[in-house]
Amino acid sequence: MPEQKIQNDILGELVWNSKLQWWSNQVEIIPGNIVNLSVDIDDTEIPACHSFTRIQAQEINLRRFAANQLLERYNKHWNNGTEIDCLTFIELIKLVSVHINTDGSADLFYDDGELFGGHTIIISIDCNGACEDAQIAG
Structure with missing residues (x-):
């Protein structure tokens, strides 16, 4: 059976993943940053x-949200004796994957820039785009 694909003006060519039951693609979220969608x-x-x-x-505001939520935890428990500031935190993390739910809410998965020993940073946003949570996973 051939791959099922749809074309979307904003999301590009989406390919159906029958195992995971979702559409996927790789897209440029910001200049130079290709993410799995x-x-x-x-x-x-x-x-x-x-x-x-x-x-x-x-x-950029989503990374700032993560910094506001997680910077204190990094500086208290994860640093190697050198605290960092919010701007450094924002510059170190990088968006690698976005999952958008049917209702428009989404989970964003960030490379932690080795801040948390290689753990993923997950930001959850609601269907209106409001940040709900930033957490460390993995």
Whole structure:
């Protein structure tokens, strides 16, 4: 059976992943930063497109949110004797994957820049684009 694909003006060519039950693609989220994108699409793809463009526009603010949530934890428990500031934290982490849910909410997965021993930083945003949580996983 051939791969199922759909073309989207904003999300590009999405390929159906039957094992994971979502559409996926690699896209440039900001200049020079290609990320893995996965999308749950129900009856409409509009929430996914809105979420993606909002994430593109707000990506620096999403990293700032992660820094505001996790910098103190890094400086108290993870640093090697040298504390860092918010700007350094923001510059070290890099978005690697985005999963957009049917309702437009999303989880963003960041490379931690070795701040937390290689653990992933996950930022959850709601369907309106508001940051809900930033946590360390893995």
